[in-house]
Amino acid sequence: MVKRIPPLAGPEKDTLLVSINRHRDVVLWKLQGLDDEQVRRPLTPSGTNLLSLVKHLAYVEYGWFCGTFGRETEPLGDPENDLTVGPDETTADIVALYGRARAAADLAVNEVGLDGLGTSWDGETVSMRWVLVHMIEETTRHAGHMDIVRELIDGATGDYA
Secondary structure, three states, X not given: OOOOOOOOOOOHHHHHHHHHHHHHHHHHHOOOOOOHHHHHOOOOOOOOOHHHHHHHHHHHHHHHHHHOOOOOOOOOOOHHHOOOOOOOOXXXXXXXXXXXXXXXXXXXXXXXXXXXXXXXXXXXXXXXXHXXXXXXXXXXXXXXXXXXXXXXXXOOOOOOO
16 A cells, blocks of 8 residues: 655645545555454453444445435444444455445545535534545544554554555
8 A cells, every 4th residue: 555645735625635545545554464353352441443443434434425415325324333343244344335435425525526515414514625624534533543453453553554
């Protein structure tokens, strides 16, 4: 995986998309080289594990980018259980879900544009620009959680191998 670097003087949308994709890639890197037991291992009192964080990020990608702007999403389970991975959900299933959510989000960004307005889950009017910034924050926050959990599993740290 090549480390993405946002353009230092490029267009705003390019900067935002490269930034979010850089951190999305880090999220997936945190799973690489681990087996199913390791990605499901809860290592915090709340039960946080690597795979549950990827599932959560898939749900919020769909929610913020698609739901906010009236775009279709695939059927998802109970949003209150987005941090729970069932025994029938494989690592490949969750990674594929995240990939589809990312693709749907990118399509929404490109079709709606940064100044496009939507209605968030709590009824607030938000711009696509705001959603992109919020999701960069959300993704980096959880990538940081994943960094700690991954370090507890095998000592691996950082944003790329």
